[in-house]
Amino acid sequence: MIELIITIIIIGILAGIAMVAIRSKTMEARDARRLSDIQAVRMAMELSAAGGEILSFTDNQSVAPYISQLTGSSYLDFSTIFDPASDGTISNTASGCLGDASATCQYSFVDYDTGDAFASPPAVINPSRYRINFYEEATAHLSYATETVFVTSQGSVVDEEEGGGEEEEPAGPCTEIGNAVDDATTILDASGISFGQYNKMKDKTKGNAKDNGWGHTKDGDDVWAEVSWAQGKLLNKMRIWSHFANGAEAIKDFQILGSNNRSSWTVLYTGTHPGEGFAEFVDYMFPNDTAYKFYRLLVLSNYPGDGGDDIGLEEVELLCEN
DSSP states (O other), X not given: OHHHHHHHHHHHHHHHHHHHHXXXXXXXXXXXXXXXXXXXXHHHHHHHHHTTOOEEESSXXXXXXXXXXXXXXXXXXXXXXXXXXXXXXXXXXSOOOOTTOOSOOOOEEOOTTTSSOOSSOOSEEBTTBOEEXXXXXXXXXXXXXXXXXXXXXXSOEEXXXXXXXXXXXXXXXOXXXXXXXXXXXXXXXXXXXXXXXXXXXXXXXXXXXXXXXXXXXXXXXXXXXXXXEEEEEOOOEEEEEXXXXXXXXXXXXXXXXXXXXXXXXXXXXXXXXXXXXXXSOEEEEOOOOSOEEEEEEEEOOBOOSTTTTEEEEOEEEEEOXX
């Protein structure tokens, strides 16, 4: 009896391992289908744009319409395209992939500039200006495609250059393009403002704390500046510019934090910024393999000077570098 029980347990463990492996490979297979389908859709959209087509919806009621709702294309029958995790049932009122998607969802057209749902249900889609969100199961990542770029958690970003050529960057952990703060969906926030405007921290023009940045009087309280997005971003580099200007002291000791819920924070970097007279950008690299929705620069101390407890942060950038 003991031997039988042990045998059953071993068989159960092996079956569990096999099921996990099969599930993982199944998700990877669906992801491969997704990547292939989206590339095919992009090619069809390119042909539609070249042919001068404007693709229309029929009685669309969704602000994140499925691509298979499209009609009128001479180059691809969009009604045959649906996410491999879907049963193929399409509803005009159902939502597709949104900017904060956390589970498998139908390919969908979204606002080109923000990646979010449209303000109102669109009647047409311009095949030369579009954005399609889709979800990759194996990495639990929302990816997207436009007419010029294909962003995927598979580790590649393809930009189409003038003349229709394509250049593929080496695979790596980074999927963001350039300064993540340039994303139209970026939300800037900061602790209490004593002077300046924190929304100017991303203009990347070296100015001064009062005219081109944000300032806060510390007075013993936490001083922080924060950037966030609905969908997490994998980032590992922060560029900051802070120095003595118009009475605002430069940042001295600081931490870079990451969070996905804004209540529990992970310390990604602890360091000391150069002295008052250093009026240049400084790059801080930190190891990171997690896509966070919130990144915060927490100021622990500032350089003493004429500004007392006034702290100024002129510019900030967030990037990912392989």
